[in-house]
Amino acid sequence: MAFTTKLPPQNYIDGQWVDPASGEAIDMICPSDGHVIGKIARGGAKDIGLAVAAARRAFEGEWGRTTATERGRLLSRLGAAILAHQDELAEIEANDTGKPLRLARSDVVATARYFEYYGGAADKVHGDTIPFVDGYQVMIVREPRGVTGHIIPWNYPAQMFGRTLGAALATGNATVLKPAEEACMSIVRLTQLAAEVGFPPGVINLVTGYGDEAGAALSSHAGIDFLSFTGSPEVGVLIQKSAAENHVPCVLELGGKSPQLVFEDANVEKALPAIISAIIQNAGQTCSAGSRVLVQRSIYETFVAALATRMNAVRVGSHKADLDLGPVISKVQLNRVAGFLERAQRDGIPVIGEGRLDASAGEGGFFVKPTLLGPVPVSHELAREEVFGPVLVVIPFDDENDALRIANGTDYGLIAGVWTENGARQLRVAKKLRVGQVYVNGYGAGGGIELPFGGFKKSGHGREKGFEALREYTVAKTIVLNHG
Ligand code: ADP
Numbered sequence: 001m002a003f004t005t006k007l008p009p010q011n012y013i014d015g016q017w018v019d020p021a022s023g024e025a026i027d028m029i030c031p032s033d034g035h036v037i038g039k040i041a042r043g044g045a046k047d048i049g050l051a052v053a054a055a056r057r058a059f060e061g062e063w064g065r066t067t068a069t070e071r072g073r074l075l076s077r078l079g080a081a082i083l084a085h086q087d088e089l090a091e092i093e094a095n096d097t098g099k100p101l102r103l104a105r106s107d108v109v110a111t112a113r114y115f116e117y118y119g120g121a122a123d124k125v126h127g128d129t130i131p132f133v134d135g136y137q138v139m140i141v142r143e144p145r146g147v148t149g150h151i152i153p154w155n156y157p158a159q160m161f162g163r164t165l166g167a168a169l170a171t172g173n174a175t176v177l178k179p180a181e182e183a184c185m186s187i188v189r190l191t192q193l194a195a196e197v198g199f200p201p202g203v204i205n206l207v208t209g210y211g212d213e214a215g216a217a218l219s220s221h222a223g224i225d226f227l228s229f230t231g232s233p234e235v236g237v238l239i240q241k242s243a244a245e246n247h248v249p250c251v252l253e254l255g256g257k258s259p260q261l262v263f264e265d266a267n268v269e270k271a272l273p274a275i276i277s278a279i280i281q282n283a284g285q286t287c288s289a290g291s292r293v294l295v296q297r298s299i300y301e302t303f304v305a306a307l308a309t310r311m312n313a314v315r316v317g318s319h320k321a322d323l324d325l326g327p328v329i330s331k332v333q334l335n336r337v338a339g340f341l342e343r344a345q346r347d348g349i350p351v352i353g354e355g356r357l358d359a360s361a362g363e364g365g366f367f368v369k370p371t372l373l374g375p376v377p378v379s380h381e382l383a384r385e386e387v388f389g390p391v392l393v394v395i396p397f398d399d400e401n402d403a404l405r406i407a408n409g410t411d412y413g414l415i416a417g418v419w420t421e422n423g424a425r426q427l428r429v430a431k432k433l434r435v436g437q438v439y440v441n442g443y444g445a446g447g448g449i450e451l452p453f454g455g456f457k458k459s460g461h462g463r464e465k466g467f468e469a470l471r472e473y474t475v476a477k478t479i480v481l482n483h484g
Contacts, residue, residue, distance in 0.1 A: 003030070003095045005038035007188045011047050011208060014054035015201025020209070021046035031098030031327040032318040033089055038185050043209035045217035046284045048176065051205035052223040055147040055174035055292045058202030064144075074118030074347040074436040075170055077197040082112035082162075085193060089186050093158050096183040098326040098366070099282055101319055102373035107159050111190070113449045115122035115161025118170040118470075125171060125470050135484025142474040144172035146225035149218045149248075151211075153231045153331055154180035155285045161187050163226050163449075165204065167469035173226070178218050180231075182209055182329050211235065222246040226473070229253070230287070233386075233458045249285065251462030251472050253454055254416030255287045255386045260443065261429065262303060263400075264296040266419035270441060275392075276310045278395055278417070278443045280325045280355070280370050282389035283316075285333070288415045288453075290443050292383060293374075294403050304374060304394050308353030311372040311392070317358030318365065324355070327366040328389055334366040337389030341371060344382055347374050355390070384410050400429065408434045413456030417443040435465070 009025035010017040025039035058064075082089065085107045094104035128140040148168045152160040157179060168175050179187045191206045208216050212322050215235075219227060221243040227250040229239045236254040243250050244397075260275050278290030315323040328334050345351075353372035361367040373442040374394030376383045382393050407416060415437040418429050429440040436454045437444070444451070452468035454460060462472055 002033075002035045003037055003091065005092060005185050007185055008212070008460045009039035009041045011041050011043050011051070011242065012191050012195070012204070012206040013047065014057075015195065020044065026209070028096060028183065029330070030095050031329050032320065032365045033362060037095045040181070040184060040188065040208040043178070043207035043214040045213070047207045047209075048178070048214055048217040048221060051176045051207050052147060052221050052449070054202040054205055055176050056223060058200060058322050059144070059146050059174040061202075062171065063200055063203050063401065066323055067285065068125065068172075071170055071172060072119045072122030074119075074197060074199055075115045075122060075166065076246060078194055078199070079112045079115030079119055081193045081197050082108065082115065082190065085189070087185075088304070089158060089189060092189055093186045097154065097157065097329060097414055098184045098319050100324075100326050102322050103282065104319070107156055108186075110449065111158040111162040114159070114166040117367075117449050118166035121467065121470060122170040125474065132480070133461070135482060137481040137483060139479045139481070141479060142171070142471075143477050145157070145317050145473055145475055146173060146230065147223060148173040148175050148226045148473065149221065149224040150175060150177045151215050151218060151227070151229045152177070152179050154182035154184070155282055155287075157184050158186040158190060160230060161190050163464055164230070166172060167464070168228070168473045169199075169203065171470055171473045173473055174203050176207065176210070176218060176224070178207050178214050181208070181210050196411065219243055220245065224248055228464070236460060251454070251464060252460035253287060253462075253464060254458060254460040255388070256412040256455060256459045257386055258288055258290050258412070258415045258417075258435070259290060259292040259294050259408045260290045260417035261403050261407055261419065262293060262295045262299070263420035263422070263425065264298045265421045267421060268303060268306065270420045272306055274309055274417070274443045276314065279392040280314055281391050283325045283328050283368070285388050288437070290417055291387065292390060293392060293394045294397050294406055297398055298401070300396045304352060306403065307394070308372055311353030311355060311370060314355035314370050315358050316355055316367055316369060317360035321358055321360035323358055323360075323367060325370065325390060327361070328368055329366065331366055333388065334368060337368050337391065338388055340382060340385075340387050340389070342372055344380075347380065349376055349380065349382065352394070359422045377467060378406055378409060386412065389483070400425065404429065408432075411458040414459040415439070415444075
């Protein structure tokens with residue numbers, strides 16, 4: 001029997017599950033076979049208005065007076081509740097996104113980690129003092145921003161819930177969350193768990209719905225103090241413009257075209273599986289997917305042949321089959337990826353490796369074979385644009401400067417991998433890469449709650465994760481005390 005959820009197609013506002021003003025619901029589709037797994041509320045401007053007002057009341061009321069210790073305990077309790085419900089949450093997540101069950105489970109554990117981590121961090125957000133003129137004491141206190149809006153994508157719904165709310169709640173903000181219409185059923189369940197562990201009314205408000213309805217209403221709302229957005233660069237620009245109308249600052253995480261630089265002295269056996277996994281994870285639908293492999297010309301032929309062999313062994317199938325990767329999220333996404341591949345074929349770019357479709361990849365699912373192409377000219381769209389699918393391109397380089405020029409030569413700058421056994425080169429290259437995270441002899445797409453994450457250029461600005469996120473969700477207030 002096909003999986004369905006009993007979760008309500010309602011918004012969660014001011015501590016109550018309520019019908020959206022539209023009275024309408026949106027079907028949630030399983031990408032593995034196209035069946036409807038549940039419904040979410042079609043929220044809009046009116047619901048967002050109520051949610052922002054509820055968050056404001058919470059922030060100006062009791063929530064605004066909670067101690068960091070109390071907030072930390074609440075977050076930790078939510079982390080424990082998530083772990084206790086991990087089977088149920090993983091099943092929802094796998095059915096909603098099509099990702100293999102194994103990955104869904106590790107996503108749920110990572111979601112719990114966000115609340116454990118920020119639960120522990122809540123009472124460690126310290127202020128500062130500054131030496132000043134005699135007779136004065138200067139203090140810098142970090143205060144919450146107030147009401148924070150959060151607009152997140154469909155690729156890692158559960159993890160995004162933890163990532164965007166963890167730091168905001170730890171620092172005492174009251175939140176309004178608008179998840180993606182393609183997949184967010186786990187978020188509805190997580191919100192129920194947050195209510196059960198005791199988050200007071202108005203502190204977490206959930207309004208589901210379409211981007212140009214609920215999303216646009218939230219990003220243009222004058223009643224929010226801060227906006228966190230993760231999604232496409234195009235929508236990032238819209239969001240930023242509408243937030244600017246109200247002088248609302250934002251943190252934006254907008255994707256990438258992240259390079260893996262493979263030098264001739266690389267440990268190939270270590271690099272090969274990591275490079276494959278960095279593009280097939282979540283069917284390539286990861287902002288920090290390693291989607292370009294830059295290989296030094298002296299080892300190009302042998303390295304690429306070994307990479308192709310590994311790519312040919314990758315298996316795609318239903319989330320239930322728990323293979324290397326599942327389908328992409330939707331028909332729209334499938335067509336988008338297919339468009340890139342068709343144009344590559346038209347332009348004569350060779351396909352050098354291709355994964356296999358498993359029997360579980362049936363009709364009605366949005367399956368695409370992971371594909372390795374190369375050599376790809378650096379000017380081609382495949383070497384520059386984010387595909388957001390399991391498509392890996394190979395580009396040769398001559399030397400270190402050439403590698404850096406190509407690596408830094410796109411509009412993006414999110415993360416990078418560097419493969420070399422030369423210690424001096426590891427650091428030299430890491431420092432010259434214009435990206436937010438560099439992995440040396442490893443690659444960490446999506447992982448690492450503790451590690452500040454964010455980009456340069458079209459990849460966005462501001463930092464999520466780690467202690468940096470605690471800074472984003474607070475503002476410094478300077479208090480100057482004349483005690484002379
Ligand atoms: P993707 O291309 O990965 O689907 P989007 O940027 O379209 O990414 O979507 C990311 C999030 O932004 C989703 O929650 C979506 O509903 C929301 N969104 C899309 N369009 C708008 C918009 N015009 N204003 C505000 N939010 C939007």
